[in-house]
Structure formats: structure tokens, C-alpha cells
Amino acid sequence: MNLIEDIKIWISENPFVVGIVKYLLWVLFIIIVIKLTRRVLRRRISNTSARYKSQKGIEILGYILLILLSLFYFSGSMKNFTIAIGVFTAGIAFTLQELILSLAGSVYIFLVKVYKPGDRIEINGIKGDVIDVDSIYTTMMEIGQWVSSDNYSGRIVKLSNAFVFKGPIYNYSQDFPFIWDEFNLPIKYGSDIELAKLIVIKIARKVLSDYTLNSKAKWNDVVNKYYIENAEVDPTLAITLNDNWIQFNLRYIVDYKKRRGTKDVLNDEIRKEIYLTNGKVMLASTTLELIKIPKLEVDVNKTN
Template identity: 25%
Template sequence: MQNQKSKRWIVIYSAIAVLLLIIYYLLELNVLDPWNEYIPLIKKLSISLFLISLIFLSSNIISRIVKKQNHNEGDKYNLLRIIRFLSITLSLIVAASFLFQNLYAAAVSFGLISLILGFALQAPIVSFIAWVYLIFRRSYLVGDRIQIKGFRGDVVEISYLDTSILECSGDYLGNDRSSGRVIRFPNSLILKEEIINYSGPEMPFIWNETPIQVAYTSDLKFVETCLLEASIKDFQEYYPKLTNQNQWKPMVYFRINTFAWMEAVVAYPVEPKDISGRRNRILRYALPLLNEAPDKVKFPEGTLR
């Protein structure tokens, strides 16, 4: 659908550019002598509109090429935003040169306007500068799960002035599932607060842990084996190409919780958006193994501590 829309706009801008070029050369004919005083203005207008249509035509062609590349979605999104921004900026320069007759006058006018707006629109300008910082620093991309100033969620849009995230967890959930609420914050916030990116390109996983309470009389070695087997089996099923990498090997350790129960804790790598799902799969596989050996594994009930 997006490709068809892009192709349609390419055809439209091409037709407009050709039409404006034809109009420009038609104005050279003697037939239009009665309107001779208006011809220079019309010619300048037609060539300005031709350049603007050519800019947007080039923008759509480049955008179409970018969409076909094998970049990740976050990089594609940023590239398309930059292309759109440059096309709008160049179009405004062309329009200003038409209005002010020459580029020098346009530059002076833009300087004066920028000086006035700089005082009146400080917050939006800082947010725009933060957007430029985001593009080059790549603190987060569309699709990443981030946390900033108590907000946590998946980035769905990075506009020139603000960022939109689809909240996970939140006020009504006790897990990392999407809450359905969209949070928007100004880009300027990233210049003041620390950003926690759960989906950074350097580390595809974060580490999570799931505790299971067992009695002190349990066979801890057997418990450890069952939990490791459950975690490894699930990891092999979902990430078969990474199973031989030691950095993603799960581990089990034991601790005493605040209620004086023994806890067997399995720590494992997980994708940020699959925390609840992976925990559930591990438990669904590990608990039957533990329950099949009641002589080795006892769960805390009654006086069993």
C-alpha cells in the first residue's frame, strides 16, 4: 500500500514538473505579448514551482529506494524523516527566493525571523535540536523499548518536536505487557534525563530472573537441573543460532527471601518484549518436572521451611 502511494506521488510530481517547464518555455512565445509586464513574474513563479516539484520528486524517489533497503525499521524511519526535512527546507528556500527576489535578501530575512522566533519559541527549538541529536547519536530508534523519567514503553514515533511511546506496564498492569496508552514527551527531555534503552543494538537481550519457593529439605541440585533444562530448552527453540554462545547461558542460584523461605532463582536472557512470555514458558516446562519428583522437591507449606 505504501509503495503504491509513493509511486503515485512520483508520477504526480513528474507530471507537474514537466507541465511547469512547458509553461516556462511557452511564455517565450510572442503570442503572450499583451501580458508582457506579467511575463517575468509568471516565469519566475513557474520556475520556482518547477524546482519545488523537482525537490519533492527527488525526495519521493530517494524515499522509495530507502524503503527497499535492508536496514532495520528504526534506521529507515530516521532516514525518511531526514529526507522529508531536507525537502521541506529546500522548498522553503526556493519559495523565499521567489518572494524576496534573491537569495541574499531571503537569507537576511530568515536571519531576522529566526532571531525573533528564537526568543518566542525556545522550547520547540530545543526539542528540534534534541531531534537532531537523536538522529546522529541514535539513543533510541523506532521499535526500541525505553525508559525515561518514569515513562516506559515501545517507541512508535520520533517527530521533530516530540517522541511517542506505547506504554508497557503502567498504572493498571503488573507485567511488561502493553497497556494501550500512548505517552508523548518533548524531545528536549532527553537532554535533561537519563535514557534506559532495553533494545540497544549492542545487546539483543536483557537479563531477567524468576524465583520459585522450595523447602529447605529439597534436593537443590535436582531443582537447579530442572530450572536450567527448562530455560535452555526454551532458548534453543526460539534462538537456535545462539545456543552455543556462552554469554547467554542461564544460571541458577539460591537465596533466602524476606519470609525465610528458600528461593531457587533462574536467571536467563530474554528479549525486552518477551519477558512475560518467556517466564511463563519456563514455568510451564519446569514445574511438571519438579512435581514429578515429590521425594526430591518439596514446596513450602505447613512447617516445611
């Protein structure tokens, strides 16, 4: 009986400590509920995208509940709740600017659908495939740097979500998962140019037929959604005359993840077809034409 009385006396004499303990218990309760909810969603939802979005939504809701709990608990009453929010916001806005921007960025990414896991983006000068978006960071598998074309470098990059407010975001796959690519082909003067054009266009249409067909439907959706003019998605060929050769410029549309492999197939198929023309079409290379060699006279018998 004396123990119970002593506990009551201690509680009455230390209200601040008791309040902190109650607050921590509430925080622990919210964290446990969030973790259990995430675990249930992970088991019940089979669709990967829906499971990921639901778990991120629960995580954001947990942060909001913890912030509201802190504000309400330490404000003392509902009367001072608004004042507490103002003071609390002003304090953390100064000391935790980057963290606040990151949290706001995660909400913005989630609601506006700026990008999602699986998208290929370029942000803050870093290009890669998004593999995760959490409350603070966007995690990417980096592309490029010391490796050529669109190959993975092997580095995993964590980038603050705050960067969505600080500069442009290039999304390679949202709405329109295709990109335009091109390469130049040097054809030697004296070649059968009409035959060369037929070869390049024929191979381009054969190799790129699936991309062209699928991209047309996607491009129509983009035109209907945004204020943008229609564009040519079929392979196009432009010719330029220069000092050394006739330059063929092939422009075409391709899946954003298959740019390097597609360019390799196009070049190899064109090379084979040109070889079968038996010299009617020839690839050019840089050449130097020597106009005149100056005459050099040496008198070996002349003495000083």
C-alpha cells in the same frame, strides 16, 4: 495595453506586497518539490528502513531550505545576511524554545541514532515501542501502566523530541536486544536440594538455549564497542536460606520482547518436573507455627 501599464504601476507602488507574493510562491515551490521527492522515494525504495530514513532526510532538508529562504529573502542582500541570521535566531530562540529543541532533537536522533522505529525505549518515565519519529514528536505504543509486565496498554503516546536533551533514554533493543531477568522459587526445607538445583538448571538451559547462544555473539560486539566488562549470559542459580524456605534465585537472559512468555514457560516446566519427583522436592509456602495456646478458664456459676 492600459491593463499591462496599470499592473506595472501597481507593482512599482506596492513592492512589499509583490515581495510577499514572490516569497510565498518560492515556499509553495519548495513544499511541492519535497512532496514529489518523498512520493518518488516511497515508490522506488523497497526497503522499509531505507525508505523511512530517506523520507525523514528530505523532510529535514525542506525545513532547512525554508529557513534559509526566509532569512535570505527578508535580509535584502547578502551583505545583511549574517545580521539577519543573528536577529532572527535571537528572536525565535526566545519565543520558540521548545519547538527549536524538538527540531534539534529530531536531527540528533536521526544522525546519532539514539533510537529508531521498532526500538523499545523508556524516556521521560514512559516506556513503549517507537512506531514513528517525525520532526517534532516521537510516537510510541505505550507499555505497562495499568497492565502487568511488558504488555501494550493500547495508548499511543506522542512525546516531544526535546526530551532527548533533558534526561536519560533507556533503549532495550539497540546494540544488544536482550535483557537479564530473574525470579525466585521457594523450596521446602527437607527437600533434596541437589536434585532441585539439577531440575532448575536443566530446564533453564533447555528453554533458554537459543537466547543464550544468540546473546553471546551480540554481547561480544557490545564489549568490543564500549568500555564494559564481560558478563555471564548463561543461566545462573543462587541459593538463600531464610526463615520459611530455601530460596532459589534463577537469573537468565531473554529477548526483550519475550520476557513474560519465557518466565511463564520456565515456571510451568519447573512445576511439572518437581511434581514428578514424588515428594523428593517440594515447593514451600508461608506457614505459621502455633507454639502454645493460652489456657482460658471460665466460671459460669460465678455471680456478681
